[in-house]
Amino acid sequence: MLRIEGKECRECIEPIKIHLYKTLGIKGVRAKGHDVAVIYNDRYEVEDIIKETGVDKYYRVLEASIVNYR
Numbered sequence: 445m446l447r448i449e450g451k452e453c454r455e456c457i458e459p460i461k462i463h464l465y466k467t468l469g470i471k472g473v474r475a476k477g478h479d480v481a482v483i484y485n486d487r488y489e490v491e492d493i494i495k496e497t498g499v500d501k502y503y504r505v506l507e508a509s510i511v512n513y514r
Contacts, residue, residue, distance in 0.1 A: 446480040446490075447507035448499070463497045478506070 450456040460480055461473045469485035470493070484493060490508045494500055 445507075445509050445511050446482060446494075446499075446505060447478050448480055448503040448505050449478055450503055457503065460499060460503060463499055463502070464493070467493060467497050469493075481511075 448457055448460065457475055457478065457480065460475060464470050464473045464480075464482060469488045470482065471485070472481075472483035474481040482493065490510060494505060494508065499505065
């Protein structure tokens with residue numbers, strides 16, 4: 445789970461889906477408010493996804509945590 449806000453527009457987080465879906469291993473993305481749920485392959489780490497997608501260029505990552513839904 446990522447808690448983010450846009451750098452220019454704090455409420456503009458919907459475009460993050462485009463950045464995340466370009467990354468291998470991403471299976472699903474759901475954005476609601478400041479929370480973005482990312483379903484991804486277990487072999488990736490949250491920090492790797494943030495680096496690979498360049499999300500931190502456009503958004504402030506306020507919190508990154510792993511939530512297991514098994």
